[in-house]
Amino acid sequence: MVAPMGVMKRVTMVFRAKANKALDRMEDPRETLDYSYQTQLELLQKVRRGVADVATSRKRVELQLNQLQQNADKLDRQARDSLAAGREDLAREALTRKAGVQTQLDDLQGQYASLQSEEEKLTQASQRLQSKVDAFRTRKETIKATYTAAEAQTRINEAFTGISEEMGDVGMAIQRAEDKTAQMKARAGAIDELMASGALDDMVSGPHDDIQAELDRMGASHGVDRELEQMKAEIAQSAPRQIEGAQPGTSDGAAAQPASTAPAPDPAQAGEPE
């Protein structure tokens, strides 16, 4: 059982102990100042790379969010078009897919926000560390120029402990950002796979393009029965013409002419998918 001391003091002691251990290793602290400064510069590089990594990850998620949003919008339009054309079955299929895309979107949006906040925190941590490192460099030169080894000791202790604390904090922030980025990479990879599988596709680029083609043929945007009937008649008309080997260049106007003489039972059948 630990004596009640408080989380704050115990955490502080852990940070101090780490700095003291490093200080104890120094013989002439003035010589070690330069070494410490090098370590600080390396950490600065590392935290900047960390910021860049998080930004890359964020941009990838952004791209995926846009793609998914486009899919969702397209599926929504397709559902409306299908309904207008009286094809509730198609509309249902489109909305089901849209719901799947929306789930991914919501999830990804949450992750995006957390990545954004991580990027912001790390950027600020990088700026704070930069300020401290600059201050340390100035202090280091003053100490080296002005004081004897014995005098320097106490002046170094404070600066060293202060910067060591900052470095410990930044080190944890980098670790945390790396973990987040790794998680996001895995997540983004999974969504890429889902997209490649067609599970999140709209009905144009997905395996249902035949249905969309049918929707298009039916002129879904003018979903009026009369027009539908007319189109069914046209489609019925075009089928036998191809069998007869009609000229491919025949214009629509020419095709409409014989529509009135088309056999009655054909239009209904021709309207169904093959």
Next chain:
Amino acid sequence: MIVRILGEGQLELPESAAEELNKLDAALESAVERNDEAAFRPALAELVAKVRQVGSPAEADDLRPSELIIPRQDASMDEVRKLLTDEGLIPG
């Protein structure tokens, strides 16, 4: 006195805030000791909020070490426990 919120940097607080902070901190420590997640979350949030409320950001080039260091607000109980040993610190 200078207080660090991990991940956020240092803040300058009046000495008079110490008593209240200690009280909030005792609740936090007790929650960690009891492994009480339900009490831990609000205790940490309250402590962090108090420091933010009474503190103002310390100068960025101030090299003084903090008198008190508190975990980041979204730290898990496990992460806080690691901070109480040197497990939570990156070696070097």
